Amino acid sequence: MRKPIKHAVTHDHLLALVPTGPAWQVDWGEIWPLWSELATLDACPQDLIHHAEGDVGTHTRMVVEALVADPDWQGLPEVDRTNLFWAAVLHDIGKPAVTKHEDDGRISSRGHSRVGASIARELLWYAGSPFAWREALCGIIAHHQLPFWLIERPDPQRMAIETSWRCRPDHLCLHAKADAMGRKCEDQQSILENVSLAALTFQEANCWDHQFAFANDESRVAFFELEDRDPHYEAHEAFPCTVIVMSGLPGVGKDTWIGKNCPEHPVVSLDTIRDELGVSASDNQGQVIQAAHERAREHLRAGRDFVWNATNVTRQNRSRVLRLLRDYGACVEIVYLEENPDQLRHQNRERPDAVPEAVITHLSKKLEPPQLWEAHRVNLV
Structure with a gap:
């Protein structure tokens, strides 16, 4: 069980640490000591097939540097820039809790996205981050691997629509691009191509930078309940209570x-x-x-x-x-x-x-x- 989190970090401090132009310099000397959870990333191993760069801490810093160097991130409104920056810093914060050495010698970290979102939520709750900002960030962390494999799923468009109600797809894909760039692996180009295809899928589903627009509330609720529900179906709304x-x-x-x-x-x-x-x-x-x-x-x-x-x-x-x-x-x-x-x-x-x-x-x-x-x-x- 994780220990209670101390109150040292404030939201204003987090915002002040987000790089700004023209230098876009990341102050790792200030960022890394903020939470003990970050320090544990340096000792957390990764599977060398997907992460030849080494430990999670190294990967995290590479991802953040890739994001900050991306003109698409630099051109975002400030609130979105800060949100995606800290999502990148915290995106693999759940790995130490779930990393496992498998019998075949490989290293796995199944479930780290969900666990990481939970840890990030608690860290940011104590920091006093605004609810909407925090939950947008946690949504990115919880689904940050989805663009890597979305196109390979049986019904990627349905998953794209669902995802648009869990996090913002254009921000998710921007993070995923940095996540792919911030690693050393033989299939990096293939991962980047999948991210691009995921972006096209979100765009074709008409939910690239916003939630998919259902006909009404009942249509949305029914869509998430029923796997075969047409997202464009307009459900009848007549509630007894x-x-x-x-x-x-x-x-x-x-x-x-x-x-x-x-x-x-x-x-x-x-x-x-x-x-x-x-x-x-x-x-x-x-x-x-x-x-x-x-x-x-x-x-x-x-x-x-x-x-x-x-x-x-x-x-x-x-x-x-x-x-x-x-x-x-x-x-x-x-x-x-x-x-x-x-x-x-x-x-x-x-x-x-x-x-x-x-x-x-x-x-x-x-x-x-x-x-x-x-x-x-x-x-x-």
């Missing part, structure tokens, strides 16, 4: 938000059900979930608007309740609340039923804020 699904770490203020914004709505609260059943948060939650789902079904059968109140900080947890709501044809709105770490812990301590800080730390490392494609509406508070 609307369900608000809360999401956020303990102590962030979900109950307060509900009280202010929908005080008349019935609430299915996992905390309340735990109290009623005498089940601790550390106990098996099967009985609690079963009771919550049954209460939700009662509201759904009656066509009644209600609130589902739980932490729902991972996509897997949200998917269970979202599937139930979709089975009844409900319109789903996710409300995600977030506070900076200090304020969150202060609010938690003020609660009569304060959650142990170790639990908050554990959940913050797993945090996956809801993305816009997960529901009909996603409200980020």
Whole structure:
């Protein structure tokens, strides 16, 4: 388990370290000591077939230098330049956690993109980076290898459309080009060609520098649910009820938000059900979930608007309740609340039923804020 992250780095400091013209000089002496996670990259080996340059730290610095030297990056608006710069610095931050020496002598790092996005999210949360900026960066990290192999997938256009709702494709391909340039391997030219073909695929799917435009919210939700759904199909929208699904770490203020914004709505609260059943948060939650789902079904059968109140900080947890709501044809709105770490812990301590800080730390490392494609509406508070 990763140790709690210290508060030394600020977002303003990160912005100040992004190179500017005309020199475009990267200050590695300032950047590399920022987080201990960066130092571990220098000791993390890579498979020499794909990375003859050596360790992850060397590769990372080569990628960043390639990005900074790219006129396409230099010509971006400042907010995009800073975002892609730090995405490049952190793009392989997950490798030390998953790198493995295989029996055949090869080195693998399966899952490092997803793990890296999680680590970067926590680092930038503590740094106080704006939510949208941070999540755009994490989207790049989570999918940074996709342009390498997109064209080889059975349905690359569908994957391109999906990806456009997870990160910005033109920025993703710009990063991928730098990632390919920042390595030594025999197939570098082939990788660059695949990145170019991925760019063409995004352009042909009409989602190169923006999200693919679905006919309406239901069309989008159905597309992500059904593998054979035509992205251009206009789905009928007629919902028997609307369900608000809360999401956020303990102590962030979900109950307060509900009280202010929908005080008349019935609430299915996992905390309340735990109290009623005498089940601790550390106990098996099967009985609690079963009771919550049954209460939700009662509201759904009656066509009644209600609130589902739980932490729902991972996509897997949200998917269970979202599937139930979709089975009844409900319109789903996710409300995600977030506070900076200090304020969150202060609010938690003020609660009569304060959650142990170790639990908050554990959940913050797993945090996956809801993305816009997960529901009909996603409200980020």
